[in-house]
Amino acid sequence: MDRIRVGIVGGTGYGGMELVRLLLDHPAAEIACLVSRSEAGRRVDAVFPHLRGRIEQTFQGPDDADLAACDLVFFATPNGVAMHQVPGLLASGVRIIDLAADFRLRDPAAWTQWYGEAHACPELLADAIYGLPELDRDAIRSARLVANPGCYPTAVILALLPLLRAGLAGPGALIADAKSGASGAGRGAVVGNLLTELSENFRAYRVAGHRHLPEIRQALDRLAGQARELVFVPHVVPMIRGIHATCYAEVDAGIDLQAVYEDAYAGEPFVDVLAPGEHPETRSVRGANLCRIAVHRPPQTGRVVVLSVIDNLVKGAAGQAVQNMNLMFGLPETSGLTSLPIAP
Numbered sequence: 001m002d003r004i005r006v007g008i009v010g011g012t013g014y015g016g017m018e019l020v021r022l023l024l025d026h027p028a029a030e031i032a033c034l035v036s037r038s039e040a041g042r043r044v045d046a047v048f049p050h051l052r053g054r055i056e057q058t059f060q061g062p063d064d065a066d067l068a069a070c071d072l073v074f075f076a077t078p079n080g081v082a083m084h085q086v087p088g089l090l091a092s093g094v095r096i097i098d099l100a101a102d103f104r105l106r107d108p109a110a111w112t113q114w115y116g117e118a119h120a121c122p123e124l125l126a127d128a129i130y131g132l133p134e135l136d137r138d139a140i141r142s143a144r145l146v147a148n149p150g151c152y153p154t155a156v157i158l159a160l161l162p163l164l165r166a167g168l169a170g171p172g173a174l175i176a177d178a179k180s181g182a183s184g185a186g187r188g189a190v191v192g193n194l195l196t197e198l199s200e201n202f203r204a205y206r207v208a209g210h211r212h213l214p215e216i217r218q219a220l221d222r223l224a225g226q227a228r229e230l231v232f233v234p235h236v237v238p239m240i241r242g243i244h245a246t247c248y249a250e251v252d253a254g255i256d257l258q259a260v261y262e263d264a265y266a267g268e269p270f271v272d273v274l275a276p277g278e279h280p281e282t283r284s285v286r287g288a289n290l291c292r293i294a295v296h297r298p299p300q301t302g303r304v305v306v307l308s309v310i311d312n313l314v315k316g317a318a319g320q321a322v323q324n325m326n327l328m329f330g331l332p333e334t335s336g337l338t339s340l341p342i343a344p
């Protein structure tokens with residue numbers, strides 16, 4: 001089989017950079033074009049020295065890149081960019097994986113509410129497949145347009161999926177208390193992401209409503225078969241990569257939740273259910289396309305506490321996107337995704 005010709009729009013961001021790193025080691029894909037407005041004409045390894053010796057290409061400006069000649073285009077651009085280019089590319093027969101949120105919410109009114117503008121192609125929302133393989137693997141295989149999940153949603157949905165799918169979560173609000181490293185905010189220069197602002201510091205943000213709330217609820221409601229209340233509180237912590245989600249739900253005593261989780265994820269190559277009593281660490285998934293989960297039941301609380309960790313740039317973004325590409329092109333799901341975590 002010929003290699004999959006891949007284009008990446010937004011190649012100078014953290015998500016795009018991580019896609020390049022993973023795709024350079026992929027056995028069945030080649031990077032045909034890498035688009036950047038700010039670095040057009042510059043060698044990729046001049047912008048990302050860690051790739052020196054592995055890539056000869058230069059970034060191309062948007063007008064120079066022949067994206068329509070690609071088999072697949074990844075958008076690793078800010079929210080609201082892909083939706084302007086996707087209809088034309090689909091019409092040219094190109095398949096799309098969008099790492100941003102443009103196609104994640106099925107309801108165009110919800111997009112407008114949370115992202116502040118009208119959707120440019122609402123007619124495509126119903127066709128887009130939410131790209132969480134553990135939720136919808138078969139639909140991803142035949143998708144033309146995949147909406148890669150957000151980083152927090154990946155960690156939280158994987159934490160709660162077995163409970164909701166089995167109908168084991170009681171009626172009380174689900175709670176997801178999540179912490180992210182600073183790379184979750186992207187590579188753009190923002191004062192709040194300076195080392196001096198982030199280090200020796202720890203804070204919650206957007207408690208009144210983060211845009212990942214409707215995305216997580218959309219998936220949880222579908223799993224539960226009914227609307228579920230969710231409290232979602234994001235925090236930023238002074239590390240570069242990693243998300244740790246601590247999720248709470250009411251569950252009846254007497255259910256062997258360890259077995260429920262182990263059964264739900266048996267055979268999943270990128271979800272690891274830890275042994276009872278263990279605590280996953282973000283460093284144990286750093287650089288790897290992996291979610292590690294542990295299930296705890298603090299005595300006499302009537303609640304389960306599920307701990308879930310991912311690398312936001314890998315299982316939370318580029319790694320999951322490559323996993324989706326593998327499914328879409330009939331490749332082994334683990335192709336190019338077998339590298340081990342980096343710890344410490």
Ligand SMILES: NC(=O)C1=CN([C@@H]2O[C@H](COP(=O)(O)OP(=O)(O)OC[C@H]3O[C@@H](n4cnc5c(N)ncnc54)[C@H](OP(=O)(O)O)[C@@H]3O)[C@@H](O)[C@H]2O)C=CC1
Nearest residue numbers: 010012013014015036037038076077100184186187312317
């Ligand atoms: N960082 C993370 O952990 C995760 C990010 N995501 C999502 O993935 C997407 C990329 O994130 P991330 O890599 O962190 O973001 P960055 O801010 O690091 O990078 C954004 C990239 O998009 C390009 N870009 C910016 N504005 C435009 C525009 N108007 N048109 C075309 N290209 C543009 C920039 O390149 P240039 O200016 O050179 O063109 C840059 O390469 C975002 O939607 C983000 O929300 C999803 C999951 C996790």
Ligand SMILES: CC(=O)N[C@@H](CCC(=O)OP(=O)(O)O)C(=O)O
Nearest residue numbers: 100101150151180181184185236
């Ligand atoms: C720490 C931090 O700032 N994280 C970002 C994560 C958002 C993100 O990655 O956006 P999408 O996944 O929706 O594309 C934030 O909360 O805005």
